[in-house]
Amino acid sequence: MDSSAIPNSNGERHEFYQNVVVLRHGDRIDNFDPDWATTAARPWDPPLIENGRVRAFCTGGYLNSRLGFPIHRVFVSPFLRCIQTASEVVSALCAVDDYLDVSCGDGVAIDSSKVKVSIEYGLCEMLNAQAIRHDVAPKDGDFGFIISELEALLPAGTVDHTAKPVHEELPRWEETVTDTRLRYEHVFKALADKYPSENLLLVTHGEGVGVSVSAFLKDATVYEVEYCAYSQLRRRVFQENQSFIAEDFEVRTKIDETGVSYYSSIATPNGAMDDSA
Template identity: 65%
Template sequence: MDSKMHSPDFYQNVVVMRHGDRMDNFEPLWASTATRPWDPPLFRDGWVRSLQTGRTLQRNLGFPIHRVFASPFLRCVQTASEVVTALCAVHDDPNALSSDSILIDPSKVKVSIEYGLCEMMNSTAIRPRVAPKDGDFSMDISKCEALLPAGTVDVKAEKLYKELPKWEETILSTRARYEKVFKGLADKYPTENLLLITHGEGVQVALSAFEKDVQVAKIEYCAHVKLRRPVFKKDQSFTAGDFKMLNLSGESGVTFSLPNSSTNHNDEV
Protein backbone atom coordinates (compact mmCIF):
# COMPACT_ATOMS: atom_id res chain seq x y z
CA MET A 1 0.00 0.00 0.00
CA ASP A 2 1.23 3.50 -0.80
CA SER A 3 2.50 5.11 2.40
CA LYS A 4 0.57 8.26 1.52
CA MET A 5 -2.69 6.31 1.64
CA HIS A 6 -2.61 5.26 5.27
CA SER A 7 -1.61 6.68 8.62
CA PRO A 8 2.02 6.41 9.73
CA ASP A 9 2.99 3.94 12.39
CA PHE A 10 4.75 6.75 14.26
CA TYR A 11 6.56 10.05 13.79
CA GLN A 12 10.28 10.67 14.04
CA ASN A 13 11.51 13.99 15.43
CA VAL A 14 14.87 15.61 14.66
CA VAL A 15 16.06 18.77 16.43
CA VAL A 16 18.91 20.69 14.79
CA MET A 17 20.69 23.10 17.14
CA ARG A 18 23.51 25.62 17.00
CA HIS A 19 26.30 25.56 19.59
CA GLY A 20 26.54 28.05 22.47
CA ASP A 21 28.44 31.34 22.62
CA ARG A 22 31.99 30.91 21.27
CA MET A 23 35.00 32.31 23.07
CA ASP A 24 36.64 34.25 20.24
CA ASN A 25 33.56 36.40 19.64
CA PHE A 26 33.80 37.73 23.20
CA GLU A 27 37.55 37.62 23.89
CA PRO A 28 39.19 39.07 20.74
CA LEU A 29 42.72 38.36 21.97
CA TRP A 30 42.01 34.69 22.73
CA ALA A 31 43.13 33.45 19.30
CA SER A 32 46.49 35.21 19.49
CA THR A 33 47.74 32.81 22.17
CA ALA A 34 45.61 29.72 21.50
CA THR A 35 47.26 26.52 20.27
CA ARG A 36 44.15 25.75 18.18
CA PRO A 37 42.83 29.19 17.24
CA TRP A 38 40.45 27.70 14.66
CA ASP A 39 38.63 25.68 17.34
CA PRO A 40 37.39 28.04 20.08
CA PRO A 41 35.72 26.70 23.22
CA LEU A 42 32.54 28.06 24.71
CA PHE A 43 32.61 31.44 26.39
CA ARG A 44 31.35 31.38 30.00
CA ASP A 45 27.88 32.51 28.91
CA GLY A 46 27.85 29.69 26.37
CA TRP A 47 28.12 27.07 29.10
CA VAL A 48 25.16 28.57 30.93
CA ARG A 49 23.10 28.98 27.76
CA SER A 50 23.77 25.39 26.71
CA LEU A 51 22.68 23.96 30.04
CA GLN A 52 19.57 26.14 30.15
CA THR A 53 18.69 25.19 26.58
CA GLY A 54 18.99 21.52 27.49
CA ARG A 55 16.58 22.12 30.36
CA THR A 56 14.19 23.91 28.03
CA LEU A 57 14.27 21.02 25.57
CA GLN A 58 13.70 18.50 28.34
CA ARG A 59 10.75 20.49 29.63
CA ASN A 60 9.06 21.68 26.45
CA LEU A 61 9.80 19.38 23.53
CA GLY A 62 6.91 17.01 24.15
CA PHE A 63 8.96 14.00 23.05
CA PRO A 64 12.13 12.33 24.36
CA ILE A 65 15.53 12.67 22.72
CA HIS A 66 17.07 9.23 22.33
CA ARG A 67 20.32 10.07 20.55
CA VAL A 68 22.57 13.13 20.19
CA PHE A 69 25.13 13.79 17.46
CA ALA A 70 27.64 16.63 17.66
CA SER A 71 30.10 18.31 15.34
CA PRO A 72 33.70 17.55 16.46
CA PHE A 73 34.47 21.26 16.91
CA LEU A 74 35.11 21.96 20.59
CA ARG A 75 32.26 24.44 21.08
CA CYS A 76 29.77 21.86 19.77
CA VAL A 77 31.13 19.05 21.94
CA GLN A 78 31.00 21.28 25.02
CA THR A 79 27.46 22.35 24.13
CA ALA A 80 26.48 18.69 23.74
CA SER A 81 27.95 17.89 27.15
CA GLU A 82 25.77 20.48 28.87
CA VAL A 83 22.62 19.68 26.90
CA VAL A 84 22.99 15.93 27.45
CA THR A 85 23.52 16.48 31.17
CA ALA A 86 20.21 18.35 31.31
CA LEU A 87 18.43 15.68 29.25
CA CYS A 88 19.78 12.89 31.47
CA ALA A 89 19.31 14.69 34.80
CA VAL A 90 17.86 12.70 37.67
CA HIS A 91 18.01 15.54 40.19
CA ASP A 92 18.59 19.06 38.88
CA ASP A 93 18.31 22.41 40.59
CA PRO A 94 16.90 24.64 37.81
CA ASN A 95 18.67 27.64 39.33
CA ALA A 96 22.10 26.03 39.17
CA LEU A 97 24.32 27.56 36.48
CA SER A 98 26.75 24.65 36.33
CA SER A 99 26.28 21.00 35.40
CA ASP A 100 29.02 19.85 37.80
CA SER A 101 26.64 18.86 40.60
CA ILE A 102 23.86 17.38 38.48
CA LEU A 103 23.21 13.67 38.94
CA ILE A 104 22.43 11.95 35.64
CA ASP A 105 21.17 8.63 34.32
CA PRO A 106 23.48 8.04 31.31
CA SER A 107 21.21 5.35 29.89
CA LYS A 108 18.65 7.98 28.85
CA VAL A 109 20.61 9.35 25.87
CA LYS A 110 23.41 8.06 23.66
CA VAL A 111 25.91 10.53 22.14
CA SER A 112 28.22 10.35 19.13
CA ILE A 113 30.58 12.68 17.27
CA GLU A 114 29.74 13.13 13.58
CA TYR A 115 32.24 14.72 11.21
CA GLY A 116 29.45 15.59 8.76
CA LEU A 117 27.97 18.09 11.22
CA CYS A 118 31.19 20.14 11.28
CA GLU A 119 31.61 23.80 10.47
CA MET A 120 31.83 24.95 6.85
CA MET A 121 35.39 24.08 5.97
CA ASN A 122 36.23 27.29 4.16
CA SER A 123 37.42 30.83 4.80
CA THR A 124 33.83 32.11 4.87
CA ALA A 125 33.31 30.39 8.22
CA ILE A 126 36.84 29.90 9.57
CA ARG A 127 38.91 33.05 9.60
CA PRO A 128 41.93 32.66 7.26
CA ARG A 129 44.34 34.20 9.76
CA VAL A 130 43.65 31.38 12.27
CA ALA A 131 43.13 28.41 9.93
CA PRO A 132 46.04 25.93 9.87
CA LYS A 133 48.25 26.70 6.89
CA ASP A 134 48.48 23.06 5.87
CA GLY A 135 44.71 22.52 6.05
CA ASP A 136 45.11 19.92 8.81
CA PHE A 137 42.52 20.54 11.53
CA SER A 138 43.56 17.42 13.52
CA MET A 139 40.35 16.52 15.31
CA ASP A 140 40.97 13.86 17.98
CA ILE A 141 37.66 12.05 18.40
CA SER A 142 38.75 10.22 21.56
CA LYS A 143 39.46 13.58 23.22
CA CYS A 144 36.07 14.86 22.07
CA GLU A 145 34.32 11.82 23.54
CA ALA A 146 36.16 12.26 26.84
CA LEU A 147 34.43 15.64 27.27
CA LEU A 148 30.96 14.08 27.16
CA PRO A 149 29.11 12.84 30.26
CA ALA A 150 30.42 9.48 31.43
CA GLY A 151 28.48 6.52 30.12
CA THR A 152 26.64 8.39 27.38
CA VAL A 153 29.01 7.81 24.43
CA ASP A 154 27.92 5.19 21.91
CA VAL A 155 31.27 3.67 21.01
CA LYS A 156 29.69 1.35 18.42
CA ALA A 157 28.06 4.07 16.32
CA GLU A 158 29.50 4.34 12.81
CA LYS A 159 30.05 7.81 11.40
CA LEU A 160 28.41 8.88 8.16
CA TYR A 161 31.53 10.93 7.33
CA LYS A 162 34.79 9.18 8.14
CA GLU A 163 36.78 12.44 8.16
CA LEU A 164 36.39 16.19 7.90
CA PRO A 165 35.57 17.62 4.47
CA LYS A 166 38.58 18.98 2.62
CA TRP A 167 39.52 22.61 3.23
CA GLU A 168 37.77 25.23 1.10
CA GLU A 169 34.63 23.27 0.39
CA THR A 170 32.07 25.50 -1.30
CA ILE A 171 29.05 26.94 0.46
CA LEU A 172 26.74 24.97 -1.83
CA SER A 173 28.52 21.69 -1.09
CA THR A 174 28.39 22.49 2.63
CA ARG A 175 24.64 22.98 2.48
CA ALA A 176 24.22 19.75 0.54
CA ARG A 177 26.37 18.00 3.16
CA TYR A 178 24.23 19.19 6.03
CA GLU A 179 21.01 18.09 4.34
CA LYS A 180 22.54 14.72 3.49
CA VAL A 181 23.67 14.19 7.08
CA PHE A 182 20.31 15.20 8.58
CA LYS A 183 18.50 12.68 6.39
CA GLY A 184 21.22 10.06 6.66
CA LEU A 185 21.24 10.02 10.47
CA ALA A 186 17.44 9.98 10.58
CA ASP A 187 17.34 7.04 8.15
CA LYS A 188 19.96 5.19 10.18
CA TYR A 189 17.92 5.50 13.39
CA PRO A 190 14.30 5.66 12.16
CA THR A 191 12.76 4.64 15.48
CA GLU A 192 14.61 7.26 17.54
CA ASN A 193 14.30 11.01 18.05
CA LEU A 194 17.58 12.84 17.36
CA LEU A 195 19.28 16.03 18.48
CA LEU A 196 21.98 17.26 16.09
CA ILE A 197 24.35 19.90 17.50
CA THR A 198 26.05 21.78 14.72
CA HIS A 199 26.82 25.31 13.48
CA GLY A 200 24.77 28.29 12.38
CA GLU A 201 24.82 27.32 8.71
CA GLY A 202 23.53 23.88 9.62
CA VAL A 203 20.54 25.32 11.46
CA GLN A 204 19.81 27.54 8.48
CA VAL A 205 19.82 24.49 6.20
CA ALA A 206 17.52 22.62 8.56
CA LEU A 207 15.03 25.43 8.15
CA SER A 208 15.45 26.36 4.49
CA ALA A 209 15.82 22.82 3.09
CA PHE A 210 12.47 21.71 4.46
CA GLU A 211 10.40 24.89 4.19
CA LYS A 212 10.06 26.38 0.73
CA ASP A 213 11.28 29.96 0.18
CA VAL A 214 11.86 30.72 3.87
CA GLN A 215 14.22 33.65 4.46
CA VAL A 216 16.43 33.29 7.53
CA ALA A 217 17.54 36.58 9.08
CA LYS A 218 19.25 35.58 12.33
CA ILE A 219 20.29 32.46 14.22
CA GLU A 220 21.13 32.95 17.91
CA TYR A 221 23.51 30.77 19.89
CA CYS A 222 21.75 27.52 20.86
CA ALA A 223 18.95 28.30 18.39
CA HIS A 224 17.19 25.18 17.17
CA VAL A 225 14.61 24.04 14.67
CA LYS A 226 12.38 21.00 15.01
CA LEU A 227 11.69 18.61 12.16
CA ARG A 228 9.16 15.78 12.07
CA ARG A 229 8.41 13.10 9.51
CA PRO A 230 6.01 10.13 9.35
CA VAL A 231 7.50 6.65 9.48
CA PHE A 232 5.83 3.54 8.09
CA LYS A 233 6.78 0.02 9.15
CA LYS A 234 6.41 -3.06 6.99
CA ASP A 235 7.73 -6.31 8.38
CA GLN A 236 11.20 -5.36 9.68
CA SER A 237 11.82 -2.40 7.34
CA PHE A 238 10.91 1.26 7.57
CA THR A 239 10.05 3.93 5.03
CA ALA A 240 9.63 7.60 5.82
CA GLY A 241 7.82 10.59 4.45
CA ASP A 242 9.19 14.09 4.06
CA PHE A 243 10.35 16.24 6.96
CA LYS A 244 8.10 19.10 7.98
CA MET A 245 8.72 21.88 10.45
CA LEU A 246 7.16 21.73 13.90
CA ASN A 247 5.77 25.00 15.30
CA LEU A 248 7.23 27.01 12.46
CA SER A 249 5.90 30.27 13.87
CA GLY A 250 8.07 30.03 16.97
CA GLU A 251 11.44 28.35 16.50
CA SER A 252 13.65 29.19 19.45
CA GLY A 253 16.32 31.71 18.63
CA VAL A 254 15.69 31.83 14.87
CA THR A 255 14.38 34.94 13.11
CA PHE A 256 12.91 34.26 9.68
CA SER A 257 10.19 35.31 7.27
CA LEU A 258 7.89 33.33 5.01
CA PRO A 259 6.87 34.14 1.43
CA ASN A 260 3.89 36.49 1.08
CA SER A 261 4.30 37.53 4.70
CA SER A 262 5.62 40.77 6.12
CA THR A 263 5.96 39.25 9.58
CA ASN A 264 9.24 38.13 11.07
CA HIS A 265 8.94 35.12 13.35
CA ASN A 266 11.18 35.05 16.36
CA ASP A 267 11.32 33.21 19.66
CA GLU A 268 14.49 34.03 21.56
CA VAL A 269 16.13 31.42 23.77
Protein backbone atom coordinates in the same frame (compact mmCIF):
# COMPACT_ATOMS: atom_id res chain seq x y z
CA MET B 1 8.52 3.90 19.52
CA ASP B 2 8.01 7.07 21.54
CA SER B 3 5.20 9.18 22.96
CA SER B 4 4.40 10.53 19.50
CA ALA B 5 3.43 7.09 18.21
CA ILE B 6 0.19 6.96 16.24
CA PRO B 7 -2.07 4.01 17.10
CA ASN B 8 -2.82 1.62 14.30
CA SER B 9 -6.12 -0.19 13.99
CA ASN B 10 -5.31 -2.99 11.55
CA GLY B 11 -2.36 -4.40 13.50
CA GLU B 12 -0.17 -4.65 10.39
CA ARG B 13 1.20 -1.20 9.71
CA HIS B 14 2.71 0.90 12.48
CA GLU B 15 3.18 4.61 12.02
CA PHE B 16 4.72 7.25 14.25
CA TYR B 17 6.44 10.62 14.12
CA GLN B 18 10.20 10.97 14.15
CA ASN B 19 11.55 14.28 15.43
CA VAL B 20 14.92 15.83 14.66
CA VAL B 21 16.08 18.89 16.60
CA VAL B 22 19.00 20.85 15.11
CA LEU B 23 20.81 23.06 17.63
CA ARG B 24 23.52 25.71 17.27
CA HIS B 25 26.36 25.80 19.81
CA GLY B 26 26.57 28.37 22.60
CA ASP B 27 28.55 31.60 22.88
CA ARG B 28 32.11 31.20 21.53
CA ILE B 29 35.01 33.00 23.18
CA ASP B 30 36.54 34.67 20.10
CA ASN B 31 33.39 36.71 19.53
CA PHE B 32 33.79 38.24 22.99
CA ASP B 33 37.59 38.43 23.28
CA PRO B 34 39.11 39.67 19.98
CA ASP B 35 42.64 38.92 21.22
CA TRP B 36 41.95 35.30 22.15
CA ALA B 37 43.04 33.86 18.80
CA THR B 38 46.44 35.64 18.87
CA THR B 39 47.72 33.40 21.67
CA ALA B 40 45.53 30.30 21.29
CA ALA B 41 47.15 26.98 20.40
CA ARG B 42 44.12 26.13 18.27
CA PRO B 43 42.73 29.48 17.09
CA TRP B 44 40.34 27.74 14.67
CA ASP B 45 38.61 25.88 17.48
CA PRO B 46 37.35 28.35 20.13
CA PRO B 47 35.68 27.05 23.30
CA LEU B 48 32.55 28.44 24.91
CA ILE B 49 32.62 31.29 27.36
CA GLU B 50 31.02 30.59 30.73
CA ASN B 51 27.77 32.23 29.65
CA GLY B 52 27.78 29.88 26.67
CA ARG B 53 27.91 26.86 28.96
CA VAL B 54 25.10 28.27 31.07
CA ARG B 55 23.01 28.98 27.97
CA ALA B 56 23.59 25.43 26.69
CA PHE B 57 22.61 23.84 30.00
CA CYS B 58 19.48 25.99 30.25
CA THR B 59 18.60 25.10 26.66
CA GLY B 60 18.89 21.41 27.52
CA GLY B 61 16.53 21.91 30.44
CA TYR B 62 14.10 23.80 28.22
CA LEU B 63 14.15 21.05 25.61
CA ASN B 64 13.63 18.42 28.29
CA SER B 65 10.50 20.11 29.60
CA ARG B 66 8.99 21.65 26.46
CA LEU B 67 9.54 19.38 23.47
CA GLY B 68 6.85 16.88 24.37
CA PHE B 69 8.93 13.92 23.18
CA PRO B 70 12.17 12.29 24.39
CA ILE B 71 15.55 12.67 22.72
CA HIS B 72 17.13 9.26 22.16
CA ARG B 73 20.35 10.11 20.34
CA VAL B 74 22.64 13.12 20.07
CA PHE B 75 25.09 13.69 17.21
CA VAL B 76 27.62 16.48 17.51
CA SER B 77 30.18 18.34 15.39
CA PRO B 78 33.80 17.71 16.49
CA PHE B 79 34.50 21.43 17.06
CA LEU B 80 35.09 22.12 20.75
CA ARG B 81 32.28 24.67 21.12
CA CYS B 82 29.81 22.04 19.89
CA ILE B 83 31.23 19.29 22.11
CA GLN B 84 30.95 21.57 25.14
CA THR B 85 27.42 22.55 24.16
CA ALA B 86 26.40 18.91 23.74
CA SER B 87 27.91 18.04 27.13
CA GLU B 88 25.80 20.67 28.87
CA VAL B 89 22.62 19.83 26.96
CA VAL B 90 23.00 16.09 27.55
CA SER B 91 23.62 16.65 31.27
CA ALA B 92 20.32 18.52 31.45
CA LEU B 93 18.48 15.91 29.39
CA CYS B 94 19.79 13.07 31.55
CA ALA B 95 19.58 14.73 34.99
CA VAL B 96 17.95 12.53 37.60
CA ASP B 97 17.21 15.27 40.16
CA ASP B 98 15.84 18.80 40.08
CA TYR B 99 18.60 21.31 39.41
CA LEU B 100 16.90 24.67 39.84
CA ASP B 101 19.90 26.08 41.71
CA VAL B 102 22.47 24.81 39.17
CA SER B 103 23.66 26.90 36.21
CA CYS B 104 25.67 24.25 34.33
CA GLY B 105 26.21 20.52 34.17
CA ASP B 106 29.16 20.23 36.54
CA GLY B 107 28.33 17.72 39.25
CA VAL B 108 24.79 17.04 38.01
CA ALA B 109 23.80 13.43 38.62
CA ILE B 110 22.65 11.82 35.38
CA ASP B 111 21.08 8.63 34.10
CA SER B 112 23.45 7.89 31.21
CA SER B 113 21.06 5.34 29.72
CA LYS B 114 18.62 8.04 28.63
CA VAL B 115 20.65 9.40 25.71
CA LYS B 116 23.48 8.10 23.54
CA VAL B 117 25.97 10.53 21.99
CA SER B 118 28.19 10.24 18.91
CA ILE B 119 30.57 12.61 17.12
CA GLU B 120 29.69 13.23 13.47
CA TYR B 121 32.21 14.90 11.14
CA GLY B 122 29.41 15.76 8.71
CA LEU B 123 27.98 18.25 11.21
CA CYS B 124 31.23 20.26 11.33
CA GLU B 125 31.68 23.94 10.58
CA MET B 126 31.65 25.16 6.99
CA LEU B 127 35.29 24.56 6.04
CA ASN B 128 36.16 27.64 4.01
CA ALA B 129 37.46 31.15 4.56
CA GLN B 130 33.94 32.53 4.84
CA ALA B 131 33.57 30.71 8.17
CA ILE B 132 37.21 30.29 9.28
CA ARG B 133 39.67 33.03 8.31
CA HIS B 134 42.82 31.98 6.46
CA ASP B 135 44.99 33.55 9.17
CA VAL B 136 43.24 31.38 11.77
CA ALA B 137 42.84 28.08 9.89
CA PRO B 138 45.60 25.45 10.33
CA LYS B 139 48.27 25.98 7.65
CA ASP B 140 48.58 22.27 6.87
CA GLY B 141 44.82 21.75 6.69
CA ASP B 142 44.95 19.41 9.69
CA PHE B 143 42.37 20.48 12.27
CA GLY B 144 43.82 18.02 14.76
CA PHE B 145 40.65 16.52 16.19
CA ILE B 146 41.39 13.60 18.52
CA ILE B 147 38.08 11.82 18.88
CA SER B 148 38.95 9.95 22.08
CA GLU B 149 39.84 13.23 23.80
CA LEU B 150 36.63 14.88 22.61
CA GLU B 151 34.52 11.91 23.74
CA ALA B 152 36.08 12.24 27.19
CA LEU B 153 34.51 15.71 27.47
CA LEU B 154 31.00 14.27 27.10
CA PRO B 155 29.02 13.01 30.13
CA ALA B 156 30.33 9.66 31.36
CA GLY B 157 28.53 6.62 29.99
CA THR B 158 26.66 8.46 27.23
CA VAL B 159 29.05 7.91 24.31
CA ASP B 160 28.00 5.25 21.79
CA HIS B 161 31.21 3.80 20.39
CA THR B 162 29.33 1.49 18.04
CA ALA B 163 27.66 4.22 15.99
CA LYS B 164 29.20 4.58 12.53
CA PRO B 165 29.40 8.20 11.34
CA VAL B 166 27.96 9.31 8.01
CA HIS B 167 31.24 11.15 7.29
CA GLU B 168 34.24 9.19 8.56
CA GLU B 169 36.57 12.17 8.07
CA LEU B 170 36.34 15.94 7.78
CA PRO B 171 35.31 17.51 4.46
CA ARG B 172 38.16 19.04 2.49
CA TRP B 173 39.22 22.60 3.27
CA GLU B 174 37.70 25.27 1.00
CA GLU B 175 34.45 23.45 0.34
CA THR B 176 31.94 25.80 -1.27
CA VAL B 177 28.92 27.26 0.49
CA THR B 178 26.68 25.21 -1.80
CA ASP B 179 28.59 22.01 -1.01
CA THR B 180 28.37 22.76 2.71
CA ARG B 181 24.62 23.21 2.57
CA LEU B 182 24.21 20.01 0.58
CA ARG B 183 26.40 18.23 3.14
CA TYR B 184 24.24 19.36 6.03
CA GLU B 185 21.04 18.35 4.27
CA HIS B 186 22.47 14.94 3.38
CA VAL B 187 23.68 14.30 6.93
CA PHE B 188 20.33 15.28 8.46
CA LYS B 189 18.52 12.82 6.21
CA ALA B 190 21.12 10.06 6.53
CA LEU B 191 21.16 10.15 10.33
CA ALA B 192 17.38 10.17 10.49
CA ASP B 193 17.21 7.23 8.09
CA LYS B 194 19.76 5.26 10.15
CA TYR B 195 17.64 5.64 13.30
CA PRO B 196 14.05 5.98 12.02
CA SER B 197 12.41 4.90 15.28
CA GLU B 198 14.35 7.40 17.42
CA ASN B 199 14.24 11.15 17.99
CA LEU B 200 17.54 12.91 17.32
CA LEU B 201 19.32 16.04 18.53
CA LEU B 202 22.03 17.35 16.18
CA VAL B 203 24.46 19.86 17.69
CA THR B 204 26.09 21.86 14.92
CA HIS B 205 26.80 25.39 13.69
CA GLY B 206 24.68 28.34 12.64
CA GLU B 207 24.76 27.48 8.95
CA GLY B 208 23.57 23.97 9.73
CA VAL B 209 20.57 25.20 11.68
CA GLY B 210 19.74 27.55 8.83
CA VAL B 211 19.86 24.69 6.33
CA SER B 212 17.55 22.62 8.51
CA VAL B 213 14.88 25.22 7.83
CA SER B 214 15.64 26.36 4.29
CA ALA B 215 16.13 22.83 2.90
CA PHE B 216 12.79 21.52 4.14
CA LEU B 217 10.51 24.57 3.98
CA LYS B 218 9.70 25.85 0.52
CA ASP B 219 10.80 29.41 -0.22
CA ALA B 220 12.34 29.87 3.25
CA THR B 221 15.16 32.36 3.77
CA VAL B 222 16.93 32.21 7.13
CA TYR B 223 18.53 35.49 8.18
CA GLU B 224 19.53 34.94 11.82
CA VAL B 225 20.43 31.99 14.03
CA GLU B 226 21.24 32.94 17.62
CA TYR B 227 23.50 31.02 19.99
CA CYS B 228 21.73 27.81 21.08
CA ALA B 229 18.92 28.51 18.63
CA TYR B 230 17.27 25.36 17.37
CA SER B 231 14.90 24.09 14.73
CA GLN B 232 12.55 21.14 14.89
CA LEU B 233 11.87 18.80 11.98
CA ARG B 234 9.20 16.12 12.01
CA ARG B 235 8.20 13.36 9.64
CA ARG B 236 5.80 10.45 9.72
CA VAL B 237 7.46 7.05 9.55
CA PHE B 238 5.74 3.79 8.66
CA GLN B 239 6.99 0.34 9.64
CA GLU B 240 5.93 -2.67 7.61
CA ASN B 241 7.53 -6.11 7.87
CA GLN B 242 10.65 -4.79 9.60
CA SER B 243 11.09 -2.09 6.94
CA PHE B 244 10.72 1.66 7.43
CA ILE B 245 9.21 4.11 4.96
CA ALA B 246 9.33 7.82 5.81
CA GLU B 247 7.52 10.87 4.52
CA ASP B 248 9.33 14.16 3.89
CA PHE B 249 10.31 16.35 6.82
CA GLU B 250 8.12 19.26 7.81
CA VAL B 251 9.58 22.27 9.62
CA ARG B 252 7.90 22.75 13.00
CA THR B 253 9.98 25.76 14.03
CA LYS B 254 7.96 28.88 14.71
CA ILE B 255 9.44 32.09 13.36
CA ASP B 256 11.57 33.90 16.00
CA GLU B 257 10.38 31.59 18.81
CA THR B 258 13.49 29.41 19.21
CA GLY B 259 16.15 31.88 18.07
CA VAL B 260 15.80 31.14 14.36
CA SER B 261 14.55 34.07 12.28
CA TYR B 262 13.39 33.34 8.77
CA TYR B 263 10.96 34.34 6.07
CA SER B 264 8.79 32.10 3.95
CA SER B 265 5.89 33.13 1.77
CA ILE B 266 3.99 30.00 2.83
CA ALA B 267 4.48 30.35 6.58
CA THR B 268 2.64 32.69 8.93
CA PRO B 269 4.58 34.60 11.65
CA ASN B 270 3.81 31.87 14.22
CA GLY B 271 5.35 29.25 11.99
CA ALA B 272 2.11 27.64 10.85
CA MET B 273 1.60 26.85 7.19
CA ASP B 274 -0.66 29.17 5.23
CA ASP B 275 -3.39 26.95 3.76
CA SER B 276 -4.16 29.55 1.14
CA ALA B 277 -0.67 29.31 -0.38
